[in-house]
Amino acid sequence: MIRKKNILDQNKNNTVEEDHILVKSLEANIEMFKNLFRDDEMLIIRKFQNKYLPTAKCCLIYLAGMVNNDLLNENVIQPILQNNLSEEIQTNHLLEELQYKIIVSNNVEMVNRFDELVATVISGDTILLLEGNDNALMISSKGWPSRSIDEPESAKVVRGPREGFTESIVTNLTLIRRKINTPDLKLKFREIGERTHTKVCICYLEGLALEEILAELEKRLDAIKIDAILDSGYIQELIRDAPFSPYETVGYSERPDVIAGKLLEGRIAVVVDGSPFVLTVPFVLAESFQSDEDYYNNFIFASFNRLLRMVGVFVATGLPAVYLAIVTFHQEMLPTPLLISISSARQGVPFPSAFALFFMLLVFDIIREAATRMPTPIGQAVNIVGTLVLGQAIVEAKIVSAPVIIITAISGIMKLLSPTALGSVIVLRLFFLLLASVLGIYGYIFGMILATLHLMNVRSFGVPFMLGLSSVKNHNGQDIWIRSPWWSMTLRPKIIGARNLVRHSMKKTPGSKPK
Amino acid sequence: MKKFLLLTIFLFINVMILAGCWNYKEIEKLTIVAGVAIDKGENNPFRVTVEIVQISGGKETKATSKLLTMEGKTIFDAVRNAISLTGKKLYWSHTKLVIISKDIAENGILRVIDWYNRDAETRSDVYLLISKEKTAREILEGKGVTDEIKSFEIADTLKNEKSLSKAPTTELWKFINDLESPGISNVVPTVNISTSENISTPQVMGLAIFKKATLIGFLNGRESKSVLFVKDELKGGLILDGVQVNNSQPVSLEIFKSKTKMEPIVKANHNIEFNVNINTTVSLEEIPTSMNLTDEIKLKKLTSRTEEVIKKRVGDCIKKVQSKYGVDIFGFGENLRENNPRIWNQIGNNWDDKFKELKVNVKVKVKIKGSGIFSQSIKMGD
Numbered sequence: 048m049i050r051k052k053n054i055l056d057q058n059k060n061n062t063v064e065e066d067h068i069l070v071k072s073l074e075a076n077i078e079m080f081k082n083l084f085r086d087d088e089m090l091i092i093r094k095f096q097n098k099y100l101p102t103a104k105c106c107l108i109y110l111a112g113m114v115n116n117d118l119l120n121e122n123v124i125q126p127i128l129q130n131n132l133s134e135e136i137q138t139n140h141l142l143e144e145l146q147y148k149i150i151v152s153n154n155v156e157m158v159n160r161f162d163e164l165v166a167t168v169i170s171g172d173t174i175l176l177l178e179g180n181d182n183a184l185m186i187s188s189k190g191w192p193s194r195s196i197d198e199p200e201s202a203k204v205v206r207g208p209r210e211g212f213t214e215s216i217v218t219n220l221t222l223i224r225r226k227i228n229t230p231d232l233k234l235k236f237r238e239i240g241e242r243t244h245t246k247v248c249i250c251y252l253e254g255l256a257l258e259e260i261l262a263e264l265e266k267r268l269d270a271i272k273i274d275a276i277l278d279s280g281y282i283q284e285l286i287r288d289a290p291f292s293p294y295e296t297v298g299y300s301e302r303p304d305v306i307a308g309k310l311l312e313g314r315i316a317v318v319v320d321g322s323p324f325v326l327t328v329p330f331v332l333a334e335s336f337q338s339d340e341d342y343y344n345n346f347i348f349a350s351f352n353r354l355l356r357m358v359g360v361f362v363a364t365g366l367p368a369v370y371l372a373i374v375t376f377h378q379e380m381l382p383t384p385l386l387i388s389i390s391s392a393r394q395g396v397p398f399p400s401a402f403a404l405f406f407m408l409l410v411f412d413i414i415r416e417a418a419t420r421m422p423t424p425i426g427q428a429v430n431i432v433g434t435l436v437l438g439q440a441i442v443e444a445k446i447v448s449a450p451v452i453i454i455t456a457i458s459g460i461m462k463l464l465s466p467t468a469l470g471s472v473i474v475l476r477l478f479f480l481l482l483a484s485v486l487g488i489y490g491y492i493f494g495m496i497l498a499t500l501h502l503m504n505v506r507s508f509g510v511p512f513m514l515g516l517s518s519v520k521n522h523n524g525q526d527i528w529i530r531s532p533w534w535s536m537t538l539r540p541k542i543i544g545a546r547n548l549v550r551h552s553m554k555k556t557p558g559s560k561p562k
Numbered sequence: 563m564k565k566f567l568l569l570t571i572f573l574f575i576n577v578m579i580l581a582g583c584w585n586y587k588e589i590e591k592l593t594i595v596a597g598v599a600i601d602k603g604e605n606n607p608f609r610v611t612v613e614i615v616q617i618s619g620g621k622e623t624k625a626t627s628k629l630l631t632m633e634g635k636t637i638f639d640a641v642r643n644a645i646s647l648t649g650k651k652l653y654w655s656h657t658k659l660v661i662i663s664k665d666i667a668e669n670g671i672l673r674v675i676d677w678y679n680r681d682a683e684t685r686s687d688v689y690l691l692i693s694k695e696k697t698a699r700e701i702l703e704g705k706g707v708t709d710e711i712k713s714f715e716i717a718d719t720l721k722n723e724k725s726l727s728k729a730p731t732t733e734l735w736k737f738i739n740d741l742e743s744p745g746i747s748n749v750v751p752t753v754n755i756s757t758s759e760n761i762s763t764p765q766v767m768g769l770a771i772f773k774k775a776t777l778i779g780f781l782n783g784r785e786s787k788s789v790l791f792v793k794d795e796l797k798g799g800l801i802l803d804g805v806q807v808n809n810s811q812p813v814s815l816e817i818f819k820s821k822t823k824m825e826p827i828v829k830a831n832h833n834i835e836f837n838v839n840i841n842t843t844v845s846l847e848e849i850p851t852s853m854n855l856t857d858e859i860k861l862k863k864l865t866s867r868t869e870e871v872i873k874k875r876v877g878d879c880i881k882k883v884q885s886k887y888g889v890d891i892f893g894f895g896e897n898l899r900e901n902n903p904r905i906w907n908q909i910g911n912n913w914d915d916k917f918k919e920l921k922v923n924v925k926v927k928v929k930i931k932g933s934g935i936f937s938q939s940i941k942m943g944d
Contacts, residue, residue: 374589379655379685383714386589386656387617387625393590394619400588445619484586493577 067161073104073178080108083165090168095124100132103141104178113171115190122151123175123186142180150175154187169244193218199301199323201466206343211301216246216320219303223250223316223325226307231255237268245276246320250306255313255539255547260508264315264328279319279326286317286328289505289512293471296507298330305339313544329508329543333515333527335468336360341530350529357528359464362457364475367404368483368491370454375400376487392448401484403447407455408480410437412473415459510542590617592653596627597713599661599698600674603633603640608666608674610640611699612652613713627711629702637677654681658717659689660734661753663698667770667777675775679738686735689720692770692777694754701753701764712764716753719766723751727790727799727817728783729766741775745895745906745913748772749789752780773889781879788879791840791872792892794822801844801868814848815868818931826898832909835921836894840872842926846933856937861930869926876924890917 069076077092084090089111097103105127107119126149136144146155158164159182164174171189196218199211212219220234235249247268251261267286276282279299288296298314300306301323306316309327317326336356341349373380374389381389396403414433418426438456441447462472475498482490505512515527522538525531534553538544594615603609611631618624630647634640644652660678662671678684693701706715720731729751740748749769756765767783781789790796801815820842827835883891895913899906909916 375586378587378589378592378653383656383658386594387615388623390590390592390594391617391619391623391625393588394617396590401586487586 068159069161069164069176069181069183071179071181073106073176076176076183077106077108079161080165080168093124095128097127097130097132099130099134100138102138102178103127103132106176107173108168108176109173109188110168110171113191114173114188118152118188118190119173119186123173123188126151142177142182142184145175145177146184150184150186152186152188154185156185157182158185159183166244196222201301202305202339204302204338204340204343207340208302208304210303212303212323212325214321214323216248216318219318219323219325220248220250222303223306223310223318226303227252227310232310235265239268239271239273239282240276241272241274243275243277247276247282248318250310250316250318250325252310252313255311255544256315257313257543257546260329260510261315263508264317268317276319277321279317279322279324282317282319283326288507292501292505293474294332294502294505294512295335295467295470296330296505296512298327298334298467299324300327300339301325302339308339308342312539313546329510331507331510331514331543332502332512335465337526337530342533346530346532353530354528356464359461360468360472363459363462363464363472364479365491365495366458366461367408367454367476368479368494369488370450371401371404371480372483372488372491374450375484389448389450392450395445396448398446400448400451401480403451404454404480404484405477407447407451408458408476411455411459514542515540591650593648593650595652595654595657596711597657597659597661597702597716599663599693599702600637600666601663601697601699602665606633606635606640608635608637608640609633609699610637611702612641612644613702613711614648614652615656615711625710627702627706627713629699631699637674638681641677654684657684657688658713659691659720661691661693661698661701663693663696664777666698667692667772670774670776671772672775675734675738679734686733686738688734689717690732690734690737690750691716691753691766692750694752694768694780700755704762707761707763716764716766719764720751723766724797725799727787727796728768729786730769730790730793730795743896744910745890745897745899746893747774747889747891749781749786749891751786771883771887771889771891773887778889779887781883784875785879785882788876789883789891791820791822791876792824792838792880794820794824796820796822800847801872811850813846813850813864815844815930816847817842817844819843824892824894824897826894826901826905828902828905832905834898834905834909834916835923836897838876838922838924840876840924840926841929842872843929843931844868845931849933865928865930868928868930872926872928873924876926877922880922880924884918884920888914888918890914894920894922 091109091111093107095105130149136148146157164183167174167185171191173186173188175184175186193215194213196210196213198209210222212222224232231253233251233253237247238244239247249264271285283297283299286297306325306327310316314327336353341353378386414429418429421429438452442449442452462469479491479494482494486493502513515523518524519528523541525536526540534557537550537552537554538548539550596613596615599611601609609631611629614628614630616626616628630644632640632643632647634643641652662674666674679686695701702712706712709715723729723731730749732750737748740746749771751766752768752770753764753766755762769781769786770777771779771781787799796817799817801817802812823839825837827837829835890913894917899910
């Protein structure tokens with residue numbers, strides 16, 4: 048108890064009391080800053096003076112690296128240094144005069160509370176102190192190096208916009224705003240993280256997003272009491288439903304067009320400073336199979352791709368289990384020639400099929416994990432080891448039979464078809480395999496029933512996780528199993544888009560028929 | 563909550579123990595039986611020969627066959643004796659056929675098929691065959707032509723029998739089904755060995771007639787086709803000898819589609835006649851002489867000639883079966899039972915006697931549909 052109190056005291060050590068305000072003496076004010084930022088040599092204190100008006104003793108305080116130096120030099124220091132202040136302005140209201148007439152900056156505010164000033168400095172703005180004034184000017188001067196807008200690595204497309212989010216929340220919001228040019232786009236900021244003070248922005252379209260979901264989201268965000276938020280992944284885990292499920296119940300994307308699309312369906316986005324991944328809620332299972340490219344390509348082709356992804360997840364989770372079940376429990380289900388060829392491949396292999404499958408699936412995931420973390424040149428070496436050494440040699444050495452390699456490869460490729468579902472596929476695959484190795488095909492079916500029960504039970508912000516998957520009727524199934532053409536998708540998705548269901552009123556097929 | 567969890571775990575364990583498949587066995591450890599031949603033993607009532615698929619690994623899959631013979635007092639006894647030879651239990655799920663020797667069949671095959679139908683490891687969708695050779699084992703001896711494993715080769719033959727139609731195909735379940743139902747007797751294809759150039763290959767041709775479960779006689783390949791005609795089981799095959807143009811060599815007609823309708827006509831005093839209407843679509847496939855195929859009169863002649871031939875053959879076949887064997891292999895009785903159960907209940911008891919004197923009117927309608935991909939026959943230049 049005493050220790051805990053000590054830690055709490057230590058946490059308080061560096062914070063500023065709220066009612067602390069500036070004094071008239073410039074030196075005293077500077078001393079206060081120096082005190083607070085002791086041992087922080089990035090704090091720059093630049094004192095200067097107007098040559099025509101000696102009373103105009105100024106001081107700029109900012110953090111090196113966080114500000115745009117050119118902006119400060121040309122628009123703040125130069126005007127104050129070189130203008131003849133004694134003639135041009137009234138010297139009795141020097142600070143106001145500076146704010147209104149001299150400093151060339153789009154955002155200058157007068158503040159006297161010390162804690163606000165400290166926050167300003169930390170966030171990358173500059174403060175201007177003036178001798179004999181107990182007010183200070185906050186000058187907007189943020190400018191730090193940031194990554195340019197590139198195509199995101201996590202979601203490349205052949206057809207579609209190539210811009211991706213960056214680590215800067217302002218840039219990210221700009222990217223969204225550029226897609227949706229309406230004042231209905233609401234951006235609500237808050238800071239989360241007791242030490243990091245990370246900016247988090249709730250982003251939604253008024254009149255589209257359900258108020259209940261918005262309120263629930265705000266409630267959950269307010270409930271977060273954590274010291275640091277370094278990526279949106281923190282928030283994702285802290286606000287999600289079904290916290291123990293292998294399935295994601297909060298969506299994320301690195302692409303502004305995806306987020307814009309989801310906002311337009313009535314979903315709510317959460318943008319977190321420092322993370323290029325923007326979260327969306329509510330998230331349903333069907334979204335794992337949707338790709339932004341679906342909406343830009345021919346709808347028939349897009350529907351085919353989407354079906355492939357669904358089949359991919361199904362096969363990737365089930366194939367090893369079904370193979371094992373058939374080969375070790377239900378050999379009568381195999382066509383005779385296949386039985387003979389599998390049996391021939393297994394001649395001389397010492398390990399049981401179940402072990403070989405577990406082993407190979409593990410090896411596949413080991414290679415995948417290793418290749419992800421490695422820099423590209425070494426990643427290629429990992430690939431060679433994976434394909435040559437493990438793929439070929441292991442079969443020739445008769446440690447694992449060839450069909451097992453084929454099954455592992457098919458399952459491994461198939462699971463990559465829907466990257467968002469990757470985590471759940473890997474976990475469920477092993478679970479099903481375990482069941483199948485004990486109970487045969489019955490075990491697999493048993494596992495499928497359990498998984499379905501779980502999926503039917505999960506909700507994301509009150510929306511059923513399996514929304515739309517169980518029905519192809521009406522507008523429900525228009526964007527689930529297939530992607531209907533835009534002219535026929537007149538309604539937004541059920542429940543999520545319920546507030547304003549009508550998307551557009553185009554009912555006719557485009558184009559004209561020859562007469 | 564704790565109670566609920568406990569209950570769930572309990573149920574889960576129960577489900578595993580009570581419903582799971584508890585026989586994990588590796589695929590390469592199986593001794594796959596491809597086919598069985600059943601003969602009379604020397605010292606025991608049964609001698610069972612199984613053809614085992616021997617699979618060798620390596621880069622190329624190689625499956626060869628090996629015969630294994632064991633004797634026993636019953637079939638199951640013999641089969642279990644196999645363990646003393648192979649060290650493993652035989653795996654029956656991929657067995658394609660059961661060949662039964664004449665000797666056994668003449669004494670009734672119920673004893674043979676009962677185990678096969680009853681046991682959990684065997685399947686009842688195997689083909690049943692009767693060996694016309696001295697023993698059934700001979701059929702499985704030697705090498706196959708297209709397949710190393712003879713049983714698989716014979717099974718393929720039976721599968722493709724529909725475009726030859728010289729033997730019926732009878733699966734075990736069908737045999738038992740017909741055995742149990744009144745008004746129909748079983749036919750089982752026969753297999754013999756044909757030797758050419760020192761290679762002996764099994765040949766499936768003709769059928770064996772059963773009275774209940776006992777073998778009483780055989781029909782040859784051509785007669786088998788007539789039986790298939792009546793039973794409406796004909797899917798293809800040729801009609802040739804007898805169908806002639808201008809008394810020269812026969813033409814080949816391939817059967818495309820054939821539909822037979824059997825219809826009982828009940829007359830006074832429970833006298834029953836049967837109308838058998840055969841509708842066949844054929845195509846000219848081979849014409850040895852030059853003939854103008856667009857000539858309607860000639861085509862009509864050919865059509866009526868073909869109709870006559872089929873009518874005669876089918877009629878002869880029915881008569882032969884009626885007089886010689888006296889068992890209803892065509893299923894007239896079954897048809898009557900389905901169409902007119904009232905009459906059947908009155909006369910069904912001695913159907914075999916009735917069948918012997920049954921009057922059957924065969925009507926054949928042939929339609930020549932085409933003449934291959936040419937409309938003309940080959941013209942010889944001078």
